[in-house]
Amino acid sequence: MTYHNGDTDSILLFPQVPFVLFRATLHNNSGETTVTEKVRPVQFAVDFSAEPQKLKVLGTGGLADPGKAPGSYMWTAVAEPETRKGIVAGWITSDRGSGVVFTELKTGKLRFLDRQRNRDGVRQRRL
Secondary structure, eight states: OBOTTSOEEEEEOOTTOOSOEEEEEOOOOSSSOEEEEEEOOOOEEEOOSSOGGGOEEEETTEEEOTTTOOOEESEEEEEETTTTEEEEEEOSOOSSEEEEEEEEEETTEEEEEEEEEEEEEEEEOOO
């Protein structure tokens, strides 16, 4: 997806890679150097076959019920204990930034939200 300012979001799939990758690309249209302090790359809802209240959330903040998880640095996992089906979301590398992954329970769906913080900001020059 390309936005009006030139920024893009991409969904990437590769053979032999068991992940769906999301890439955010920032674009600077001005002649000046810009600094971007925060980027929110992706948010999504997951519809498990179980009721959301039966799921468990695991992250660096510990094991919790949906809606009560404190957030997790770099990754979080959500699973259905009875079937052991689940999903893990997070950053594969911290080379470009890092952040905290949160989950929230709204309207019967479990949503993944992230808060990314770039190291020292992203400096962009127009090429």
